[in-house]
Amino acid sequence: xxxxxxxxxxxxxxxxxxxxxxxxxxxxxxxxxxxxxxxxxxxxxxxxxxxxxxxxxxxxxxxxxxxxxxxxxxxxxxxxxxxxxxxxxxxxxxxxxxxxxxxxxxxxxxxxxxx
Amino acid sequence: xxxxxxxxxxxxxxxxxxxxxxxxxxxxxxxxxxxxxxxxxxxxxxxxxxxxxxxxxxxxxxxxxxxxxxxxxxxxxxxxxxxxxxxxxxxxxxxxxxxxxxxxxxxxxxxxxxxx
Numbered sequence: 001x002x003x004x005x006x007x008x009x010x011x012x013x014x015x016x017x018x019x020x021x022x023x024x025x026x027x028x029x030x031x032x033x034x035x036x037x038x039x040x041x042x043x044x045x046x047x048x049x050x051x052x053x054x055x056x057x058x059x060x061x062x063x064x065x066x067x068x069x070x071x072x073x074x075x076x077x078x079x080x081x082x083x084x085x086x087x088x089x090x091x092x093x094x095x096x097x098x099x100x101x102x103x104x105x106x107x108x109x110x111x112x113x114x115x
Numbered sequence: 116x117x118x119x120x121x122x123x124x125x126x127x128x129x130x131x132x133x134x135x136x137x138x139x140x141x142x143x144x145x146x147x148x149x150x151x152x153x154x155x156x157x158x159x160x161x162x163x164x165x166x167x168x169x170x171x172x173x174x175x176x177x178x179x180x181x182x183x184x185x186x187x188x189x190x191x192x193x194x195x196x197x198x199x200x201x202x203x204x205x206x207x208x209x210x211x212x213x214x215x216x217x218x219x220x221x222x223x224x225x226x227x228x229x230x231x
Contacts, residue, residue: 032216034218043221046218057216103149
C-alpha cells in the first residue's frame with residue numbers, strides 16, 4: 001500500500017519549452033502533496049506544498065510563475081516547469097500524505113534535463 | 116523552526132557488522148521523526164517513524180531507531196548490515212504541534228557503504 005507514481009520518469013527538453021510532471025497516489029487519497037527538488041548527492045529541497053482544491057504554497061525563493069502546481073484531485077498533483085532553462089535541470093520528487101496520516105510517501109522521481 | 120543534523124556524510128561498515136546512522140533534531144513543539152532510504156535515481160522509501168509511545172521503533176528491512184528526548188536524537192540501527200543496505204539515508208522531522216500541513220525538514224543525508 002501507499003504507492004505514489006510519477007510520470008514521466010525522465011524527460012529531456014529544449015530550453016524555452018514547458019514540461020509537466022504528474023504525481024499520483026495510486027491506492028490512497030492525499031489532501032496534501034509536496035514537491036521537492038534534489039541536486040546530485042544532496043538533500044531534498046522543498047519547493048511547494050499543494051492542497052487539493054486550493055493554491056499551492058511555495059517556499060521562499062521558489063518562483064511560483066516558473067513552477068506551476070495544480071492539485072486538481074485527491075490523487076493527482078502536477079508540476080509544470082515553464083520556459084525551462086538548463087539551470088532547471090534536476091531530479092524532481094513528489095510526495096503525498098494520506099488523509100489524517102503523519103507519513104509522506106514518495107514517488108520515484110523525475111529526472112529533467114534541459115538542453 | 117525545525118532542523119535536522121546528520122553528522123556523518125558517509126558510514127562504512129562490513130557486511131554482518133552493526134550499522135548505526137546518526138540523527139539529531141531540533142523542534143519547538145512535538146517531534147515527529149522519520150527515516151527514509153534512497154537508492155540511486157529513485158525516490159525515498161519509508162523505513163520507520165516515531166510519533167509517540169515506545170522510544171524504540173522497529174521498521175522495515177530489519178531497521179530500528181531509538182528516540183532519545185534528552186539527547187534530541189533518533190539514530191537508525193541495524194544489528195547486521197547487508198551489502199544491499201548500501202544507499203543514501205535521510206532523517207526527517209516534522210513539528211507535530213505547530214505544523215498542520217505536515218512539512219518535513221530533511222537532514223543532509225548519510226551515504227551507507229556496506230562492504231562484503
